[in-house]
Amino acid sequence: MKLLKKRITEEGRALSESILKVDSFLNHQIEPALIDLIAGEFCRRFADRTFNKILTVESSGIAPAVLTGLKMNLPVVFAKKAKPSTMNEEYFTAPVHSFTKQKDYDIAVSSKFIRKGERVLIIDDFLAHGSASRALIAIAEQGGAKVDGIGIVIEKGFQNGGKLLRELGYRIESLAIIEEMSENMIRFRN
């Protein structure tokens, strides 16, 4: 997605060879008009598939997931990073390791929002090692649902999450894949 790559080039900052900061439009300040175009691109790329639900994880996945859900007319469920005090029913959990934050945590989804046989579209802002996507897949499977597509705004192609998930047969549509980056340089995969 040309416009997205342009914005990443102009405003993104590689803090190291693995951490990219895009907080001016995606994950701290959000530019709704750009995220709306991103949602439209997800619709275009997944036009050949039918889904029942969008699954994402708080917080930065919510904006692209909700705008995609609006266009696809689908409910969006966001996994929570901590079991909330008001979540007193049964829930599915799976562990996530954040390499950026160097910590482990569980994400949780109430079991009532994953139904057997549902086809799920995962939407997330980043794909790096794939830990969050694999946790969302595990949660969907716990409820008997099937992940039929994964839409990613920015994939770090130099980390192995995308490769692993594609080898497992998942259809991943990443709108910008970064092949390599360092301070002052971001190179995209063609």
Add this chain to the structure above:
Amino acid sequence: MKLLKKRITEEGRALSESILKVDSFLNHQIEPALIDLIAGEFCRRFADRTFNKILTVESSGIAPAVLTGLKMNLPVVFAKKAKPSTMNEEYFTAPVHSFTKQKDYDIAVSSKFIRKGERVLIIDDFLAHGSASRALIAIAEQGGAKVDGIGIVIEKGFQNGGKLLRELGYRIESLAIIEEMSENMIRFRN
């Protein structure tokens, strides 16, 4: 907002006299089409004011804030509940006390996303004691911005946040104000 009150009545569950669970359309599962109508209602109610930015707090404020931002053509900034590892620049913080979770935490916004003289619209899912709204006001003020409106999806009218903020002169537009609730009963303010 009639449709919202209907959905709260049908799907909301008062877990106690102060905790309301609306996780089927607002803060765990999200129904984008309903949030889009909510965003339209915020636009209608604040049509007489001009804003430069929408401010919210992760995670449940993001969906209504982004859909409102899309309609108003404004950037959205969401305050983070923990200072992220990629937030290495100057930031504004303010303390929040969550009565639901019985804990204190700071929220943070990078100083580069609050500019002097900006008029800010706060959007959030709930207003109860007003702790999150007051923290967002404090953050806006640290950056020399001014909060010119507060849009709330559900106000707990039996708690004092709305009263206090209105007495301080803030214009609050709450789409549903709950006057009283208990298990199996939710009564709205007219």
